[in-house]
Structures are given as structure tokens and as C-alpha cells.
Amino acid sequence: GEDVEQSLFLSVREGDSSVINCTYTDSSSTYLYWYKQEPGAGLQLLTYIFSNMDMKQDQRLTVLLNKKDKHLSLRIADTQTGDSAIYFCAERPGGSYIPTFGRGTSLIVHP
Amino acid sequence: EAGVAQSPRYKIIEKRQSVAFWCNPISGHATLYWYQQILGQGPKLLIQFQNNGVVDDSQLPKDRFSAERLKGVDSTLKIQPAKLEDSAVYLCASSLGTAQETQYFGPGTRLLVL
Numbered sequence: 048g049e050d051v052e053q054s055l056f057l058s059v060r061e062g063d064s065s066v067i068n069c070t071y072t073d074s075s076s077t078y079l080y081w082y083k084q085e086p087g088a089g090l091q092l093l094t095y096i097f098s099n100m101d102m103k104q105d106q107r108l109t110v111l112l113n114k115k116d117k118h119l120s121l122r123i124a125d126t127q128t129g130d131s132a133i134y135f136c137a138e139r140p141g142g143s144y145i146p147t148f149g150r151g152t153s154l155i156v157h158p
Numbered sequence: 159e160a161g162v163a164q165s166p167r168y169k170i171i172e173k174r175q176s177v178a179f180w181c182n183p184i185s186g187h188a189t190l191y192w193y194q195q196i197l198g199q200g201p202k203l204l205i206q207f208q209n210n211g212v213v214d215d216s217q218l219p220k221d222r223f224s225a226e227r228l229k230g231v232d233s234t235l236k237i238q239p240a241k242l243e244d245s246a247v248y249l250c251a252s253s254l255g256t257a258q259e260t261q262y263f264g265p266g267t268r269l270l271v272l
Binding site: 051082087088089090091092095135137144145146147148149150151 | 203266
């Protein structure tokens with residue numbers, strides 16, 4: 048199976064919160080990342096969390112890490128139409144500098 | 159600060175033809191990466207350079223793909239000959255050093271092989 052798994056689509060109403068979930072397999076992962084990719088653009092690093100943290104908050108973004116279950120989530124508060132994009136979860140295994148990406152979750156924000 | 163630059167942005171070729179992509183990383187970034195992103199998938203690393211040396215090219219299909227970073231700055235990725243399954247977005251990224259957690263991505267080159 049895939050090393051990093053995400054659901055493919057999420058649809059939310061503007062102003063609601065979005066929660067994008069991700070599971071990974073490598074328990075030695077040191078960093079876990081969330082990237083955003085808008086149409087026709089490269090990947091933009093949104094936030095990352097060290098594996099020894101449970102939560103990280105950055106303005107409208109909240110990352111939760113459950114290391115026991117190898118589960119990572121990204122919560123976007125007050126979701127706006129400009130948040131519509133593909134969100135990639137990635138893990139950086141211990142001993143490697145290269146992240147392994149999931150297939151991405153397409154977030155669709157509707158009025 | 160200028161970001162990672164890539165050209166061309168789009169390329170359409172026929173199978174068995176050759177194609178080359180160019181990347182200019184962020185100034186001062188020692189590490190440069192080439193990724194292949196097939197439609198509906200996440201990026202997969204093809205090759206990683208540290209200055210002008212190759213750190214990891216284990217996922218590069220060396221029978222048809224080649225890459226170089228001769229002066230430790232710009233890099234080119236070449237495919238010769240191209241196959242239909244090479245249709246993808248080729249992303250270049252750079253980081254300050256290998257231990258740096260942040261990779262900065264360029265906009266990518268979209269390749270369509272007919």
C-alpha cells in the first residue's frame with residue numbers, strides 16, 4: 048500500500064472549518080508536512096510539525112499529530128474560496144532528507 | 159527574494175523525441191531536487207544534487223533520463239527518448255542545505271508526450 052494515504056476530495060462551505068486527514072506508515076518520521084498546490088503552480092509549504100509535538104497552530108491552520116496511530120490532520124478555520132487547492136501530506140522518514148508525499152486531497156470551497 | 163524558476167512551463171512532444179527542462183534555484187541554495195508528479199499523484203523524487211554532486215538518483219530511470227548541475231547553480235533534466243508514460247509535471251525544488259526542512263518548489267514544467 049501507499050506510504051502516505053489521504054482521501055482524494057473534500058468539499059466544504061465557505062466560512063466552515065475544513066479538516067484534511069492523513070495517515071503514514073514510517074514510525075521513525077521526524078518531520079511531517081502539509082503542502083498546498085494551486086492550479087498551475089508548484090507546491091507551497093504551509094506548515095510542518097516535528098514528530099515530538101502533538102499540535103501546532105499557525106493563524107487559521109491547526110496541525111494535530113497522533114504519533115501512536117500515525118495520523119496527521121490539518122484544520123483550516125473559516126475556510127475561504129482562496130483555500131481551494133490540492134493539499135499534500137508528506138512525511139520525512141528518519142535518516143532521510145526526502146519527503147514522501149501522499150496523493151493529495153482536493154479541497155473544494157463552495158459558497 | 160526570487161523563487162525557483164523553471165522553463166519551459168509547457169511542452170508537447172511526440173514519443174521517442176527528446177526534451178530538456180531547465181531550473182534556476184533560489185540564490186544561495188546548495189541543494190536542488192527534481193521531482194516527477196504524475197496526474198493524480200504526489201511528487202516523487204527523481205534526483206537530488208548537493209552543489210554540483212549527485213546525492214540520490216536511485217529513482218531516476220537512467221536509461222532515458224539524465225540530469226546535471228555543472229556549476230552548482232542551474233540544472234537541466236533531459237529525457238531521451240520520451241515515452242507516453244513520461245507525461246507529467248516536472249517540479250524543481252531547492253533548499254539551503256540537506257538538513258534544511260524547507261524545500262521551495264518552482265511552478266513546474268508540464269510535459270505531454272503524444
